[in-house]
Amino acid sequence: MRLTLNIWRQKSATEPGKMVKYDVPDVNEHMSFLEMLDVLNQRLIKQGAEPIVFEHDCREGICGCCGFMINGVPHGPQPGTTVCQLHMRHFKDGDELWLEPFRAAAFPVVKDLLIDRSAFDRIIAAGGYVSVNTGSPQDANSLPIQKKCADMSMDAAACIGCGACVAACPNASAMLFVSAKISHLGLLPQGQPERDRRALRMLAQLQDEAFGACTNYGECEAVCPKNIKLENIARMNHDYLKAALSYRDEASAGGAA
Amino acid sequence: MSFNLDARIPSGPLENKWDKAKFDFKLVNPSNKRKYNIICVGTGLAGGAAAASLGELGYNVKAFCYQDSPRRAHSIAAQGGINAAKNYQNDGDSIQRLFYDTIKGGDFRAREANVYRLAQVSVNIIDQCVAQGVPFAREYGGTLANRSFGGAQVSRTFYARGQTGQQLLLGAYQALERQIDAGTVKMYSRHEMLDLIVIDGRARGIVVRDMVSGQLDVHIADAVILATGGYGNVFYLSTNAKGCNTTAIWRAYKKGAGFANPCFTQIHPTCIPVSGDYQSKLTLMSESLRNDGRIWVPLKVGDKRTPDQIPEAERDYYLERMYPAYGNLAPRDISSRAAKRVCDEGRGVGTSGRGVYLDFSESIGRLGRGAIEQRYGNLFEMYERITGEDPYKAPMRIYPASHYTMGGLWVDYHLQSTIPGLFVLGEANFSDHGANRLGASALMQGLADGYFVIPFTMGDYLARVKPGGVDENHPECVAAKRDVEERTKIFLGINGKKTVDDFHRELGLVVWEECGMGRNAKGLDEALKRIPEIREEFWQNVKVPGTGNELNQELEKVGRVADFLELGELLVRDARVREESCGAHFREEYQTPEGEALRDDQNFCHTAVWEYAGENKEPVLNKEELTFDNVHLQQRNYK
Numbered sequence: 001m002r003l004t005l006n007i008w009r010q011k012s013a014t015e016p017g018k019m020v021k022y023d024v025p026d027v028n029e030h031m032s033f034l035e036m037l038d039v040l041n042q043r044l045i046k047q048g049a050e051p052i053v054f055e056h057d058c059r060e061g062i063c064g065c066c067g068f069m070i071n072g073v074p075h076g077p078q079p080g081t082t083v084c085q086l087h088m089r090h091f092k093d094g095d096e097l098w099l100e101p102f103r104a105a106a107f108p109v110v111k112d113l114l115i116d117r118s119a120f121d122r123i124i125a126a127g128g129y130v131s132v133n134t135g136s137p138q139d140a141n142s143l144p145i146q147k148k149c150a151d152m153s154m155d156a157a158a159c160i161g162c163g164a165c166v167a168a169c170p171n172a173s174a175m176l177f178v179s180a181k182i183s184h185l186g187l188l189p190q191g192q193p194e195r196d197r198r199a200l201r202m203l204a205q206l207q208d209e210a211f212g213a214c215t216n217y218g219e220c221e222a223v224c225p226k227n228i229k230l231e232n233i234a235r236m237n238h239d240y241l242k243a244a245l246s247y248r249d250e251a252s253a254g255g256a257a
Numbered sequence: 258m259s260f261n262l263d264a265r266i267p268s269g270p271l272e273n274k275w276d277k278a279k280f281d282f283k284l285v286n287p288s289n290k291r292k293y294n295i296i297c298v299g300t301g302l303a304g305g306a307a308a309a310s311l312g313e314l315g316y317n318v319k320a321f322c323y324q325d326s327p328r329r330a331h332s333i334a335a336q337g338g339i340n341a342a343k344n345y346q347n348d349g350d351s352i353q354r355l356f357y358d359t360i361k362g363g364d365f366r367a368r369e370a371n372v373y374r375l376a377q378v379s380v381n382i383i384d385q386c387v388a389q390g391v392p393f394a395r396e397y398g399g400t401l402a403n404r405s406f407g408g409a410q411v412s413r414t415f416y417a418r419g420q421t422g423q424q425l426l427l428g429a430y431q432a433l434e435r436q437i438d439a440g441t442v443k444m445y446s447r448h449e450m451l452d453l454i455v456i457d458g459r460a461r462g463i464v465v466r467d468m469v470s471g472q473l474d475v476h477i478a479d480a481v482i483l484a485t486g487g488y489g490n491v492f493y494l495s496t497n498a499k500g501c502n503t504t505a506i507w508r509a510y511k512k513g514a515g516f517a518n519p520c521f522t523q524i525h526p527t528c529i530p531v532s533g534d535y536q537s538k539l540t541l542m543s544e545s546l547r548n549d550g551r552i553w554v555p556l557k558v559g560d561k562r563t564p565d566q567i568p569e570a571e572r573d574y575y576l577e578r579m580y581p582a583y584g585n586l587a588p589r590d591i592s593s594r595a596a597k598r599v600c601d602e603g604r605g606v607g608t609s610g611r612g613v614y615l616d617f618s619e620s621i622g623r624l625g626r627g628a629i630e631q632r633y634g635n636l637f638e639m640y641e642r643i644t645g646e647d648p649y650k651a652p653m654r655i656y657p658a659s660h661y662t663m664g665g666l667w668v669d670y671h672l673q674s675t676i677p678g679l680f681v682l683g684e685a686n687f688s689d690h691g692a693n694r695l696g697a698s699a700l701m702q703g704l705a706d707g708y709f710v711i712p713f714t715m716g717d718y719l720a721r722v723k724p725g726g727v728d729e730n731h732p733e734c735v736a737a738k739r740d741v742e743e744r745t746k747i748f749l750g751i752n753g754k755k756t757v758d759d760f761h762r763e764l765g766l767v768v769w770e771e772c773g774m775g776r777n778a779k780g781l782d783e784a785l786k787r788i789p790e791i792r793e794e795f796w797q798n799v800k801v802p803g804t805g806n807e808l809n810q811e812l813e814k815v816g817r818v819a820d821f822l823e824l825g826e827l828l829v830r831d832a833r834v835r836e837e838s839c840g841a842h843f844r845e846e847y848q849t850p851e852g853e854a855l856r857d858d859q860n861f862c863h864t865a866v867w868e869y870a871g872e873n874k875e876p877v878l879n880k881e882e883l884t885f886d887n888v889h890l891q892q893r894n895y896k
Binding site for chain 2: 011012028030031032034035036038039042045046048049050051053055056057058059060061062063064065078080081085086087089110111114116117118120121124125126127128129130131132133134135136137138139140141143144145146147150151153154157158160161184185188190191
């Protein structure tokens with residue numbers, strides 16, 4: 001099949017970008033979307049042009065590197081699918097597509113379709129963990145965990161940190177991403193001791209980055225390639241509210257060493 | 258010059274060696290730890306776990322990765338599970354059995370003491386990961402669930418759906434981010450290591466390129482850890498991520514680190530077959546599928562009927578037929594070769610004829626679709642997304658693909674390479690899997706190295722050296738940086754007619770054809786002729802657009818492919834001189850009458866350790882003899 005692509009080209013973070021039109025005459029339905037771009041890039045290089053920069057690595061939908069907008073939808077039209085797993089059989093001959101980077105103030109464009117998502121790392125660093133040093137914890141089976149809790153925790157932990165939720169949100173909110181981590185740990189007994197502190201710190205960091213607030217559009221859930229649910233945001237809000245009302249830091253509680 | 262290959266294995270009985278070593282290690286006083294700087298390259302399971310654990314101990318750690326975040330490392334793609342000798346299932350597992358299965362699975366080409374330690378610390382890994390909040394699969398009673406994997410007759414594999422690697426890596430990543438927050442680890446994402454700096458015989462630093470600005474920088478430390486993964490992308494098509502490369506370990510090799518057993522490369526039996534020449538990578542379908550899927554091909558050559566039209570009596574469940582004791586859970590090397598054999602006979606399926614069926618209809622009938630969905634739902638979805646076929650209705654088509662490399666930089670019991678102060682962890686080293694890795698053992702080894710071995714052995718090394726003493730202006734640092742600058746200039750100046758991918762594909766095809774699942778002297782000699790030709794053309798005719806002072810993905814690739822073009826030759830050379838078959842290394846000249854690998858323990862019971870001898874000089878082969886005091890060498894039998 002033959003496609004027309006309009007692709008956002010931007011040389012660097014400080015230079016303005018623009019849409020450039022490309023004709024791709026040799027698309028095979030079994031190619032992945034990124035393989036289709038590979039073929040285009042190989043041709044551009046041979047013509048002496050600059051290939052299109054996009055982020056990718058595992059190409060199995062798990063590393064979270066890839067992602068851009070296809071006709072205004074993060075990762076394109078196929079539900080529950082990252083763009084590396086999107087195959088061309090979902091398009092038809094003659095289609096015209098618009099490819100743009102994820103747009104959010106907290107995700108500055110680095111080049112073409114590639115963005116800077118380091119804000120996500122900083123949010124995790126602000127408490128998205130259980131504070132346990134490497135050592136000799138108790139036997140793994142000494143604390144039974146309800147299967148349902150483990151399964152729900154796993155549902156939330158499946159987040160790949162791609163940023164599609166932010167790109168889809170009219171507020172560029174990262175609440176689905178943050179709430180997925182808060183749910184993953186908060187649903188397990190190991191996550192309880194730091195549950196309040198985690199909610200307060202991660203959300204404070206979220207505010208320091210340039211993400212917007214959640215106003216329950218639900219666009220994030222609709223585009224999430226891993227089907228992370230909105231219920232996580234409800235759980236996060238619950239944790240945050242409870243922590244905001246009851247949390248005392250260590251010194252004022254008198255328990256610090 | 259030749260290597261000192263003293264593995265520094267502690268004396269005493271196998272079971273006590275690691276305890277003895279830990280007691281004999283020198284220690285660094287807690288208040289002195291912050292005076293030491295450690296560089297850790299790679300943030301997968303091994304590197305992430307190491308950087309976090311060393312940060313927790315109080316060392317100053319700098320961690321580097323080429324991705325935009327440490328959470329992206331390719332460990333994340335591991336699907337099926339992680340082995341541990343917990344014996345929670347009461348089915349006869351033990352440290353001794355995991356040790357034995359791993360040694361046997363590796364076809365008796367791994368070091369006993371290392372493997373035993375791996376089995377010992379496997380139980381700590383599960384405890385540690387659960388404490389971090391890794392959501393492993395559980396039974397209704399709340400205890401941890403297990404599944405079976407190839408090469409074992411017990412259920413010792415812990416898993417988190419089909420995303421075990423992801424969950425374990427997120428555990429390590431979160432521990433790492435906690436240390437970044439605490440200020441003990443400084444993280445450099447989008448930084449690629451392009452050379453190793455060796456000063457007075459010790460590894461003291463690295464040259465890195467900032468992949469956004471293109472700037473080259475030198476980082477100095479008291480010790481360097483490489484946890485940069487394997488070199489499976491030498492085949493171009495593999496299950497590795499596109500960015501996985503050999504550059505870090507290859508640069509170290511050229512600075513004096515021994516490269517061990519490069520020809521031990523694992524071809525995974527269950528991957529989605531190649532569909533066209535635009536193919537950029539291959540996707541694994543977890544080995545865990547073989548718990549419930551049955552592998553078959555038509556009995557008749559050239560049978561083109563659809564699978565539902567082929568009656569039971571005209572199907573050949575060849576693994577069950579050939580290896581009744583292990584059946585569809587025969588080890589990876591054996592299963593891959595069996596698939597190749599039936600396809601070579603003309604019984605392969607799919608348009609290319611390079612494929613076999615992995616069929617779930619029997620287990621769906623027995624357990625119901627729901628049970629299968631619960632176990633493998635995400636894998637079935639992935640298969641459908643890629644192929645457009647529904648594996649609940651028609652059997653999957655699979656074929657072997659390059660997946661893992663058992664070979665890597667040689668390390669001793671302390672995980673130190675032949676360069677003092679250079680430690681190598683995880684898939685990047687050669688240590689524990691011999692000539693074939695068992696399923697669910699890569700995650701185990703990566704985390705064992707990172708969480709439970711390096712924190713001890715690194716302390717012992719640092720306690721014997723003074724911190725600091727060199728800086729970025731040292732002549733070796735200046736020279737290393739200049740070499741990288743010059744190499745970059747050359748790449749950008751060639752301005753030829755072929756792309757980097759053209760050369761990578763060409764190399765991959767030669768290595769796959771001549772040094773893949775089956776190898777013979779004639780083909781290997783041919784490859785030894787072809788690879789230098791491709792390399793020569795590459796340096797004359799490769800085209801790299803853009804400049805060095807910007808984000809330039811083609812420039813990133815060209816350096817990696819240049820190194821693959823050298824490593825590929827070493828891989829083939831190693832396969833040529835190892836005139837026996839063992840594990841994944843199958844020399845067609847050396848096989849039993851039944852077509853199984855025929856080892857030659859008289860002449861090849863050793864680790865081949867290659868030493869760089871200079872540009873255009875043949876590398877020197879060193880040998881570390883393997884001794885087996887605790888297991889009896891025998892021909893592997895999975896029948």
